[in-house]
Amino acid sequence: MATINEIARQLGVSISTVSAVVNRRGYVSPAMRARVERALEEAQYRPNDMARGLRLGQSRTIGLIVPDLTNSFFARLMRGAEDYLASLDYRLLMADSREEWQRQREYLISFAGRKTDGILLVPCRSTDEQIATIPGLIGNTPLVYVDRSPMNPTGDSVLADNVRAGYAATSHLLELGHRRIAILSEPLDLLNGADRLEGYKKALRARRVALDRNLICFGGDTEDSGYWCGLDLFKRGVPPTAVVVCNNLMTLGLLTALRDARLECPRDVSIIGFDDFEWCPHLSPPLSMVRVPAAELGSAAAKALMRRLRGADGRPPESTLLPAQLVLRKSTGSPRQPG
Amino acid sequence: MATINEIARQLGVSISTVSAVVNRRGYVSPAMRARVERALEEAQYRPNDMARGLRLGQSRTIGLIVPDLTNSFFARLMRGAEDYLASLDYRLLMADSREEWQRQREYLISFAGRKTDGILLVPCRSTDEQIATIPGLIGNTPLVYVDRSPMNPTGDSVLADNVRAGYAATSHLLELGHRRIAILSEPLDLLNGADRLEGYKKALRARRVALDRNLICFGGDTEDSGYWCGLDLFKRGVPPTAVVVCNNLMTLGLLTALRDARLECPRDVSIIGFDDFEWCPHLSPPLSMVRVPAAELGSAAAKALMRRLRGADGRPPESTLLPAQLVLRKSTGSPRQPG
DNA sequence: AGCAAGAAGCGAATCGATTCTATAATTTGA
């Protein structure tokens, strides 16, 4: 309620003196300091961030856009970012693009309108041209891509080591004796989808298992797409004996498809998914997953953004890769008839 | 980048004229309007929200504090609020109190520092005195309690109809023939915990089943507390044949306890939980749950807040109750030996 | 023709901070 002006007038001192006390800078005598501090305390003074922000040209606010707020993976990512930023007294402006380009576009524009000092973006699926317009939308607000990024990011990016993760998941299945391994991939417009598929291919190549294009399905980030791809896969003459599923919602859909196709996991089909979440141990069967360090992605991205804000303007875009981890539970096992 | 000043100077017109064009108000000739609009377009002009906010005394930003960002229930609540607010061109400032009073306090102060026009609060567990200090922390920023509220909220609140929900869950178990029904309750410092327990008691009374205080356990909002309460319950001489669990994390913990106690659900124990989430159908067994309309809570709260902002200052606090719904799956059944 | 009403545009105050410069008072050093 009280402003710095009112405090100054009330005390009969100048605004700048009060400001000096508030910000602990400049020369203020101990007596004066005490007097001002008392008044500040009494009036419950809190600086107006908009005024300060206007003057300083910064808002101490970071915008974070994710494709799905309710996906526990992104929630954990958010928390990682929020945690780090809160410790630096930055606030977090949240937005949910719902995997829709139009929404993401609006949020980017809105955030860039000088309200946020920087932007953390988990981009939604979109075409190359759409992605190319992002720099224009945000002007010169620093931006860091998190978890997903365009093929050639113009800004910093913080991703999981998806090639290695895809490689590890596939290798695990190969070691169990599987040869007909399908992959439920994400679209290839963004790096993480492409990288996971890349890892899958690499693992097959390393074991000299021929790549069967029919075993590569493309879904989205929904349970439904997992369900339909799964159904398609299992209704074939020779269904795969194992599936790598590239995100957590598709994994759930695949589980339903499995049930509908009267197949049992892991007896008939082994499944390994991505983006481990807290209920995986309670599912039937408990799912083997690739654990992508969501919270760490969030905090690492926030850190990268802060580095930019502290004036690493000129430096070229940096790309950080975080290791993922295989968590084995009960959804993977040896195939009934190897080969 | 470009400011209204620069545009005006560049065009040789006054600032107020440019402002009139930007805000489509006042008298501006079509010719002038076109000229200004062209310049605006060319310069990619976007108003500086901090300057506008300072002048207007509002930030078009709402603060939302939840106790756990990664709990899918709160994530859905957030999305409900965000969705509605985005449509009104309000931004959402997110915070995660981690169920810690100190954090919540900091966020409240930070938000109230005139940066947010209003606050949506899912309060964390706290003592009466702590809760009583909230009005002081936020000054005269409008606040709406969501999902949880103090016993006598000083502001508006939007809750689920928890008494009825607790009643329905318990009645369902009673109808199946259960008589020794335990409840894993939340602490009673906030309204929703108290109300759910209240509904439980009412249902027992309606069926003339004696209330056994030993069957009432108090946990928190963590998987762990559900686990330990569950273990305690099942290790007794005469364990309950059914349990009502008042939130989703405790339900998960209880499931683990069940397994450790070598009991099977629903054969040995029936379970009904609160706050349905997307993976419930995939759990073993698929859980019967009380579905609390999380997204609707969020949007209804946002609406209530908007009503306050539009100048319903004087009116007394309003309390809105949203109906919850029983979703029956496979975790509830008749007891082996009724009674 | 005379005059009020309305249209079109300008200028300046304002929101609440920060910060540079100016000035007065005090201390320091040789």
Add this chain to the structure above:
DNA sequence: TCAAATTATAGAATCGATTCGCTTCTTGCT
């Protein structure tokens, strides 16, 4: 002892918008 340095405070410009009041120029009406 006096100039220089330091300390303490005041004053004013500034950030980028909004908005009120003012002036000037058209119209329309009688």
